[in-house]
Structure formats: C-alpha cells, structure tokens
C-alpha cells in the first residue's frame with residue numbers, strides 16, 4: 001500500500017534532527033529504498049549484532065587473512081557516508097570502489113550488487129541519505145597485518161572477477177515473474193554469496209545461471225560453521241522435491257512442512273525475506289524452481305526403507321539407532337517426519353543429505369532456535385547435544401539420519417565431529433559444548 005506521505009513527513013519533521021529536515025524527498029522513493037535495502041539485507045552485515053546501532057557498522061567478518069569490519073553506512077558526515085554523492089555511493093555498492101578510490105573487500109557482495117538497476121540504486125541512496133538515522137560511530141581498522149592489508153591487490157581481483165553494472169540488461173522477452181526472481185536472487189538478494197561454491201581465489205564459481213550450473217549448487221566452504229545447501233533441483237540434496245508453494249512458505253516464514261530454517265539462513269529470513277511482498281517471494285521461488293539439477297542428471301527420488309518399522313517394533317540394532325531413539329525421536333519421531341512447521345522432517349530433508357555434513361554436526365552440537373517471524377511467532381528450540389554426546393556418538397547419530405528412511409549421504413567420522421567441535425567461533429557459550437568437548441580433544 002502506498003500512501004502519499006510527503007505532507008506527513010514535512011509536518012512530522014519540523015522539530016526533528018537535521019537528517020530529516022531536508023526531507024523534500026519523495027516519501028514513496030524513501031519507502032522503495034527501504035524495501036530494497038531489506039531485499040539486499042544491508043542491515044545484517046552493517047549492524048554489529050542485536051545490540052548494535054542499525055547500519056553503524058562494526059560487525060567483524062573473518063577472511064582467510066584476518067578479520068575485517070563492516071563500515072558505518074548511516075548519513076553521519078564524519079563517520080558514515082553522509083558526504084557521498086550518488087555516484088560515490090553507486091561506485092561503492094555496485095563496483096566495490098570507495099570514495100578514496102581504493103577497492104572494497106568482496107565481503108561486501110558487489111559482484112552480485114553490480115546487477116542492481118540504476119533506478120533502484122537511486123531509491124536506496126535516497127533512503128540512506130534521508131531515511132536512516134545518522135550514527136556517530138567510528139569505523140574500525142581491519143585486523144589484517146601489513147603488507148597483506150594493502151588494498152591494491154584487491155583491485156586486480158576486482159578487475160578479474162567482478163562484473164560491471166553496464167553488463168546487465170533485463171530480458172524483456174522472458175516471463176516477467178521469472179525475470180523479477182532472477183533479478184532479486186542474482187542481484188540484491190546475493191543468494192550466491194553463500195549458496196555458490198567458490199574458487200581458490202575466492203570468487204563465486206558462477207554469478208548467474210548463464211555462467212554455468214555451479215550457480216547456487218551449494219557452498220564448498222562453511223561460513224560461520226554452516227553449509228548452505230543447493231538451491232537447484234536435485235531430488236536428494238537440493239530443492240527438487242519442494243513445490244513452488246512450499247519454497248515460498250519457507251522463504252517468507254522460515255518453515256514449511258518439510259524443513260525449518262537454521263544457521264546463517266535464519267538471519268536472511270528474519271532481517272530480509274520476511275519483509276518482501278508475496279509477489280517478490282513468488283518470483284524468487286519460481287526462478288529457483290527453474291534451475292535444473294547440477295550436471296543435468298537427476299538422482300532417483302528416495303525409496304522408503306525398513307528403519308521406521310524397525311524402530312517402531314523396538315529394534316534399534318542399526319548403529320546410532322538407540323542414540324536416535326533416546327535423544328531425537330521425541331521431536332523428530334521414529335519415522336523421521338517430525339511435526340509440520342515445528343520440528344522439521346529429517347526424512348528426505350536436503351540439509352541432512354548434503355555432501356558436506358558440517359551444518360548437521362554443528363546443529364547437533366550446539367542446538368538452534370527457530371527465529372520468530374510475522375505470522376509464525378513461536379520460537380522452537382532444538383537442544384544442544386555437544387555436552388552429552390561424545391564425538392563418536394555424534395558421528396553415529398549423524399550417520400543414522402543420513403542413511404535411514406530412504407536418505408542417502410556419505411558417512412562422517414568422529415574426527416569430522418572433533419573438527420567442528422574445536423572451532424571456537426561456532427558457539428559463544430562454551431558450556432553448550434560441555435565436557436564431552438574437553439576430554440576428547442588432543443592436547444594442544
């Protein structure tokens with residue numbers, strides 16, 4: 001719904017701080033800019049956690065050579081981007097070039113943002129200049145030591161791997177819904193930043209479907225200990241068995257009959273996707289459903305095995321089965337189908353069958369809480385098991401769910417579990433991992 005808010009804005013801003021006084025800005029443009037900033041999830045990276053001031057930066061991000069910090073993008077003239085012209089803002093967001101001419105780290109996803117249209121950039125510029133509260137918060141220098149901290153090699157990286165905004169034109173011949181979905185997924189939504197595998201030189205192997213079917217085929221590098229699974233149409237470890245409606249429901253609310261969101265994707269749903277219009281959610285879903293499985297080859301749909309029946313009859317002789325019955329079946333049930341929209345199904349779940357099991361091991365060790373979103377407010381919690389199951393037990397129960405009810409995925413070992421457990425960045429509460437942790441670790 002669009003309300004002509006100009007008069008309300010002018011009236012309401014007479015007594016307000018300087019940032020709103022020049023609000024002879026079209027309020028529809030501001031709202032559009034705010035909406036687009038949500039679609040780009042700018043707030044997630046440019047705010048330092050739940051306590052941080054919105055868009056004031058300071059969030060630490062790990063790179064292979066040290067931590068960097070996101071910057072203050074509020075209109076504060078000293079610490080933020082209040083002095084940026086439209087061209088300077090545009091260069092930073094779509095080209096990765098700062099006001100001072102240096103190149104940004106691609107932790108800022110400008111290779112995807114290059115696809116944003118100029119009209120959308122202008123709306124976002126209006127929003128960041130006039131709709132965001134300025135914050136006088138200084139930027140932090142990166143922890144990357146000299147000489148690695150020199151930025152000129154980044155400009156070479158940028159010239160080799162980042163596309164130019166002018167390279168993109170909308171295909172006016174194609175289905176407009178599909179094209180809208182493509183625009184949002186490949187551009188502002190930067191879904192590939194997590195869901196596309198990267199090369200050794202850290203660029204995404206494909207920035208769009210045109211670059212090949214690595215695009216959105218699942219990350220090959222856990223980010224903060226979570227692996228983003230394939231968004232293509234593979235039956236086992238992709239979205240092949242999800243309907244467009246199920247996918248839309250997941251994106252909008254973080255849950256559907258088959259799965260419940262967790263890990264890095266929780267933030268995306270909480271800060272970004274839940275605010276998108278139903279039309280845009282449909283567009284994104286339709287576009288994702290149009291992506292064929294990687295390699296063009298489809299694996300057969302899973303075939304039910306006898307595990308559910310065996311557990312039901314009290315036969316838990318399969319390795320990991322008794323651990324599953326004792327620790328997991330109360331919520332995920334012996335037949336692995338869980339409870340719709342509350343406790344996710346493990347049977348047929350792509351995340352359970354993704355080749356890299358890091359996300360699985362991670363969620364079993366640390367547990368997780370479903371984010372509350374509009375229309376689905378209850379937060380449900382999966383308890384942590386790191387404190388009571390040792391590495392071998394976690395491996396056994398992981399292998400059990402990866403090989404039961406028709407699921408099929410390569411097994412993991414106790415040392416795979418130890419590796420995830422040892423990564424101290426994964427949990428802020430060391431206690432969650434408990435003694436099962438310390439006693440099993442080799443002396444350092």
Ligand code: HEC
Pocket residue numbers: 036037040041042043044045046061068069070071073081089092093098099103104105106107108109124
């Ligand atoms: C995945 C994380 C991430 C997302 C999403 C993100 N940014 Fe950034 N952004 C960063 C990081 C990190 C930097 C600083 C990089 C550096 O220091 O080289 C940055 C830098 C910038 C800069 C440059 C500021 C300066 O110092 O010149 C601007 C402008 C900016 N971002 C705007 C945006 C906007 C607008 C959005 C949403 C459309 C957005 N960012 C989304 C991580 C992100």
Ligand code: HEC
Pocket residue numbers: 185189190191192193194195223226227228229230231237238239247250251259260261262263264265266268284349350351359
């Ligand atoms: C910050 C990293 C990140 C970004 C950005 C991101 N995702 Fe995800 N996504 C993940 C992770 C990690 C998972 C696995 C956890 C889960 O399934 O909830 C995931 C899971 C999913 C799933 C569920 C897959 C399944 O099999 O259960 C869908 C659908 C999805 N993402 C869509 C998207 C779309 C669409 C975008 C862009 C608008 C996007 N993601 C952007 C990290 C990300």
Ligand code: HEC
Pocket residue numbers: 258259260261262263324327328329330331332342343344345346349351352360363364368369370371380381382383385397398401
């Ligand atoms: C008290 C109920 C409960 C118990 C017990 C429980 N879980 Fe969960 N599980 C959940 C909830 C709730 C989620 C969704 C978490 C989220 O969204 O952050 C979940 C998510 C998961 C997921 C991610 C799947 C997806 O699509 O979201 C896996 C895998 C999983 N649990 C495995 C297990 C295993 C293995 C055990 C036993 C060791 C177990 N769970 C015990 C409630 C439970």
